[in-house]
Amino acid sequence: xxxxxxxxxxxxxxxxxxxxxxxxxxxxxxxxxxxxxxxxxxxxxxxxxxxxxxxxxxxxxxxxxxxxxxxxxxxxxxxxxxxxxxxxxxxxxxxxxxxxxxxxxxxxxxxxxxxxxxxxxxxxxxxxxxxxxxxxx
Amino acid sequence: xxxxxxxxxxxxxxxxxxxxxxxxxxxxxxxxxxxxxxxxxxxxxxxxxxxxxxxxxxxxxxxxxxxxxxxxxxxxxxxxxxxxxxxxxxxxxxxxxxxxxxxxxxxxxxxxxxxxxxxxxxxxxxxxxxxxxxxxxxxxxxxxxxxxxxxxxxxxxxxxxxxxxxxxxxxxxxxxxxxxxxxxxxxxxxxxxxxxxxxxxxxxxxxxxxxxxxxxxxxxxxxxxxxxxxxxxxxxxxxxxxxxxxxxxxxxxxxxxxxxxxxxxxxxxxxxxxxxxxxxxxxxxxxxxxxxxxxxxxxxxxxxxxxxxxxxxxxxxxxxxxxxxxxxxxxxxxxxxxxxxxxxxxxxxxxxxxxxxxxxxxxxxxxxxx
Ligand code: FES
Numbered sequence: 001x002x003x004x005x006x007x008x009x010x011x012x013x014x015x016x017x018x019x020x021x022x023x024x025x026x027x028x029x030x031x032x033x034x035x036x037x038x039x040x041x042x043x044x045x046x047x048x049x050x051x052x053x054x055x056x057x058x059x060x061x062x063x064x065x066x067x068x069x070x071x072x073x074x075x076x077x078x079x080x081x082x083x084x085x086x087x088x089x090x091x092x093x094x095x096x097x098x099x100x101x102x103x104x105x106x107x108x109x110x111x112x113x114x115x116x117x118x119x120x121x122x123x124x125x126x127x128x129x130x131x132x133x134x135x136x137x
Numbered sequence: 138x139x140x141x142x143x144x145x146x147x148x149x150x151x152x153x154x155x156x157x158x159x160x161x162x163x164x165x166x167x168x169x170x171x172x173x174x175x176x177x178x179x180x181x182x183x184x185x186x187x188x189x190x191x192x193x194x195x196x197x198x199x200x201x202x203x204x205x206x207x208x209x210x211x212x213x214x215x216x217x218x219x220x221x222x223x224x225x226x227x228x229x230x231x232x233x234x235x236x237x238x239x240x241x242x243x244x245x246x247x248x249x250x251x252x253x254x255x256x257x258x259x260x261x262x263x264x265x266x267x268x269x270x271x272x273x274x275x276x277x278x279x280x281x282x283x284x285x286x287x288x289x290x291x292x293x294x295x296x297x298x299x300x301x302x303x304x305x306x307x308x309x310x311x312x313x314x315x316x317x318x319x320x321x322x323x324x325x326x327x328x329x330x331x332x333x334x335x336x337x338x339x340x341x342x343x344x345x346x347x348x349x350x351x352x353x354x355x356x357x358x359x360x361x362x363x364x365x366x367x368x369x370x371x372x373x374x375x376x377x378x379x380x381x382x383x384x385x386x387x388x389x390x391x392x393x394x395x396x397x398x399x400x401x402x403x404x405x406x407x408x409x410x411x412x413x414x415x416x417x418x419x420x421x422x423x424x425x426x427x428x429x430x431x432x433x434x435x436x437x438x439x440x441x442x443x444x445x446x447x448x449x450x451x452x453x454x455x456x457x458x459x460x461x462x463x464x465x466x467x468x469x470x471x472x473x474x475x476x477x478x479x480x481x482x483x484x485x486x487x488x489x490x491x492x493x494x495x496x497x498x499x500x501x502x503x504x505x506x507x
Contacts, residue, residue: 045482046477046478046479046481046482046483047479047481047482048212048214049214052212052213052214053213054213079212079213079214080212080213080214080475080476080477081475081476081477082206082207082475
């Protein structure tokens with residue numbers, strides 16, 4: 001596993017995302033409710049860019065006429081045909097066994113911790129006082 | 138893995154992948170600002186457009202169809218960075234669609250202002266004329282890959298014919314479009330003068346899904362959900378295929394070529410099997426039909442592929458293509474709408490080299506004489 005320091009936490013606003021080219025792949029990092037999630041920026045259906053996906057809630061209904069919202073902002077709705085994916089692990093909501101987006105482990109570490117490690121900054125120099133988003137590929 | 142459902146590619150297909158330019162039979166341009174089309178309208182109708190707008194057969198303001206699935210039924214990534222609605226910026230369309238997908242030609246299908254559903258027929262005639270001129274001035278003149286269709290609201294045949302004549306003189310349109318949700322089913326005689334002109338001019342008749350003719354979109358009435366209404370596109374197309382066929386349009390106009398656009402093609406086998414079977418039983422009711430309905434389908438009708446059906450098992454799509462016939466299918470993307478099909482990934486089953494050439498290019502090239 002290679003660790004890539006891709007951004008300062010402050011570079012990705014809450015509810016927003018940013019795409020990073022890592023080892024020839026486009027990886028999109030979402031910032032939701034204080035957490036960061038990294039996914040391949042390509043829908044497994046026909047290849048739409050997931051950076052343009054809508055970040056929606058999980059909407060469930062135990063029976064017709066009754067609705068519940070949960071996990072607000074953590075579900076991705078593909079910008080083309082609307083397939084939904086869980087940004088925590090890339091699984092599709094409708095067919096989790098067959099269809100998923102590749103996801104990557106994400107860590108947030110302070111510059112102080114990072115300074116000790118053998119890590120190479122991909123795009124940003126490390127400042128000791130900031131926190132950084134790190135993707136593992 | 139992200140690619141779990143990407144289809145396998147035939148070896149020959151991968152080799153041929155090199156250079157097959159795409160003819161996309163369903164591209165939607167939209168009006169950037171009303172002023173763009175007003176310049177093609179007489180003052181009288183400019184004023185009308187500003188004061189009264191569209192008068193459609195939908196009951197209330199806001200019951201016109203947007204948003205459907207997404208704002209302006211568009212892909213979320215298709216909003217031009219320069220502002221304006223999806224499909225309104227030619228440079229962005231080139232950059233996002235025509236160039237990367239190597240589109241050789243795109244056939245324009247305009248839905249703006251619902252010209253086919255206007256109840257004020259003179260206003261309808263003025264905007265169909267304006268939109269036909271705008272298609273050339275804003276799109277085909279500036280981008281030779283984009284080909285215009287003559288929009289002809291068929292509920293006033295006289296206006297429609299006059300508009301067809303006018304555009305045919307200009308000579309740069311590749312198709313005559315009418316609407317599948319008209320006042321009456323499309324096979325009725327009131328529409329035949331349009332078909333006669335299309336046949337004489339050698340222009341295919343295009344029928345793109347949609348429109349608000351005032352009838353409920355399903356045989357059972359008005360649906361509650363968009364997902365439910367979306368199904369009705371296929372029913373509408375099947376009903377119009379039956380009407381055209383059984384009223385004898387292909388029999389009466391043997392050289393007329395008819396294209397069903399954006400209705401998909403999964404429904405065709407069962408619709409034609411059923412018609413064939415019933416034709417045997419009810420022959421004496423429609424003695425003007427000389428052949429089995431499926432034979433007319435094989436000769437007079439073409440179908441654009443989007444929205445493509447995606448059965449769980451790829452082999453079923455394979456059979457579907459074989460049943461309908463690779464000769465009848467025309468690739469279409471529906472750019473920039475939400476159910477856009479990408480030519481590289483839409484077919485979740487391998488196609489032979491011959492099928493690819495026909496579906497992605499050859500059939501449309503011959504049909505539209507490109
Ligand atoms: S490309 Fe994502 S749902 Fe089709």
